[in-house]
Amino acid sequence: MSSVRSPQYPTLHPAQLRPLRGRLRASIRDAGLTDFGLNPGSGAQPFWELEPTPLVIDAPEWSLLEAALRQRAHFVNALLVDLYGSQQALHxxxxxxxxxxxxxxxxxxxxxxxxxxxxxxxxLRFDLVKTAGGWLFDDTRANTPIGLSYAVQNRRFMTQEATDLYRALPDYHSVINFPLQLLDHLRALAPDDARAPSIVVLTAGPHDPFYSEHSFLARKMGLPLARGDDLLVLDNRVYFKTIAGLERVDVIYRRLNEAHIDPVVFSTDRENAGIPGLLQCIRTGNVVIANSIGTGIAESRALNAYVPRLMRFYLGEKPLLGTVPTYICGDTDHLDYILENGNDLRILPAHDPRHGDWHSTQAPAASPALFGPGGLSRIVLENPHAFVAQPKLQLLPVSPGPRNAPPARLSAFVLCNGKRFSVFPGGLVRLGDIDSAAARIGATADAVVLIDTQDNSGDIADHEASAAGVQANTLGSRAAEHLFWLGRYLERAEATARMLSILDDVALEEISARDRRRWLPIWRGLLEATGHTDHKISARANPHASLSTDLMWRMSLDTANSSSIYSSVSWAVENARQLRDYVSPEVWTTLGRLLRRLDDLHKLRPVPGRRPVARPETGPSLPTQAVQAVLTEINAMIGLAARTMVQDAGWHFLHMGMHLERATMTCSALRHILSALDSAATTKDSAAEAAAAAKVPYRDNPELSALLRMLGSQDAYRRLYQMRSQPRYVAELFLQQPDAPRSIFHNLHQIKTSLRAIRLDVREQGDDPTIEAVSDTLHFIASVPLARHFNDDPLLDDTEAAKLGDTLADLLDRLYSLHPVLSDHYFSHQARIAPSVTQVELKLGTAV
Structure with a gap:
């Protein structure tokens, strides 16, 4: 389209478009919007598409658009100030x-x-359309404007996948730092006495289809992402529940619809989404909300009919750009025109259904006909001010392209602070039906704004962040708990996969048919250690044979088994999804890729009565492929996390979850194996074997060798002890060895180190019950008298053997009790309040 896109700019050959679309879909998929149950779109329509043909706007054209956007943003804020103030426009x-x-x-x-x-x-977000006569303002979004993150990511994806096209373009404005400009405007809202203002992003949570935008902006700005139940009102102040207690909040960037923001004032069925008592905090000046509650009135299409009059009234200016002609059904003169020209008009609600309130992932049902041969429908006549009419405009597309040139609209974004306005240099181009109100972004394109060669300002950012004004990095209690469980589920999935990968090999290599009876304690210990306590699995665990196909499936890809590696990875992804603002994109992409791989393997299993999915006849089985994928991807993810995630308190919670899960699994497996060995040594049948073993320097214990391999500790054992597997030294390795990676002592010591680092990070004073609990458990392990349990007599004393089993059972109970201690101190706020909160506030909090 020559009127929008000048012919001198480079374009893509039609043969390049199809493969490029595929790569762009893969990039969006890796962003976590279309896979593993996260697609909030409706029907078969994808949630977010990116067309590979950008809209290029040259400098003179953008200069006019930018000035008009600044003027319109100034006007909208003046209107809001008046409607919630003196109401002069009404008077x-x-x-x-x-x-x-x-x-x-x-x-x-x-x-x-x-x-x-x-x-x-x-x-603010302004939707503009281009007709043969030029650009026109259409809709205004002032409540919780959607689309900023998608505009930024569209540019990133396009420059990555269409590098040659963007290199061939003239110099253009960058958009990557616009979220930082948003952060500067949020800081400017804080009270003057707030030297380092505390800011949070308020979201409805992962069930919101646009949660990925909330988390993207929070991550780009370095702000915590909070839900309503993460915030608490005490004494007309808002506090954020963090691992250090309650932290006062100065500014809230609101991405929650205002109808649910304060259940004390506004009637809502979603009380947990908002913050009870928030309006009183705003009224007293103790917290500032962006955007303010009530800004949704500016989104009414009915106001478009009065823009020229209102702009002259508020600004004393004429609009630099026109507005789509709008006629109000409640105005008598307008109604006559609507009835006379009904064939050329379309009837629209003043507010889009559910706009900005996507608590349901269902697309709104098709609205009934509002205008027909008989005139306006009963719905319009009963509430005429809620409906408007607009002409059926012929909108211009981005380019003629192979997809029948869908019409396009440009969503432009403006940041406002008094008379200071920052315009996003570009925007989100939305393609197709402009009447769509579904809970989806839909088909989009990038908007590229060329730089004026006479303009020397370039892309110099207008944001400044002094060291004194930077917000301290605080970790919310909910985020800490999700990081902790993310670590546990990753460790559980990896341990189960490693066990399955080695189990058959150990049976064939090291354990003879005569010794297969010794499989039973190994099975019991490792199944319990990895959470496989289901009676169906235990009943089918055959100690005399290798793994059956059915059992391998149950432990790997069975979604009905809550402890399968598929289920563990699913829960890990769910916890990571709650942390999209904290988990790095690289880690998220790896987790998503792993779950997609497991899901693909799960779908390949034949289902009775259903035609099987075609797959190669040869090669590894489906469970074996799943095990290999888990072992590869989880280790890669942990390495990426170490390279890309901030090494702060959140990092320590992730590792504490991994270390506690590892220590628990080691103790559970060791308890079964060593107790079984001790019991076997006291039986009559084993007495002869024990006596014979006493005549040789070493006695083979293939079950201990198998345990070492399955727990990834065979190399550590050989390096530390330089001998065959012996019960005494295996017990010492897994219980008390400080340098062995699977040692319970080592893992608890790592947890203690992390707890000390967290205390230093949050500057916590006084006693810490979590460190005390870990220290007590470490002291208990160090005091276990292994020399008394394993003496030179090949026949162990019954009392000593029983005492060893009791000791390991006691240790396992101590490990299980560490999580409640951590939860009470860091994740729950019933027993712990920040020192900055007064005793009066403490009483109020107890009442709440």
């Missing part, structure tokens, strides 16, 4: 009062809420 009849006061998005409790605030809407 002087510039606006019909019924148009505003009957609007469901006008929040009466917010009248006079923030009398001194000049910019209630910190971030």
């Amino acid at each position: 002087q009849q510039i606006l019909p009062p019924e148009l505003v006061l009957s609007d469901p998005y006008y929040r009466r409790p917010c009248l006079g809420l923030e009398p001194d605030r000049a910019s209630p809407a910190t971030l």
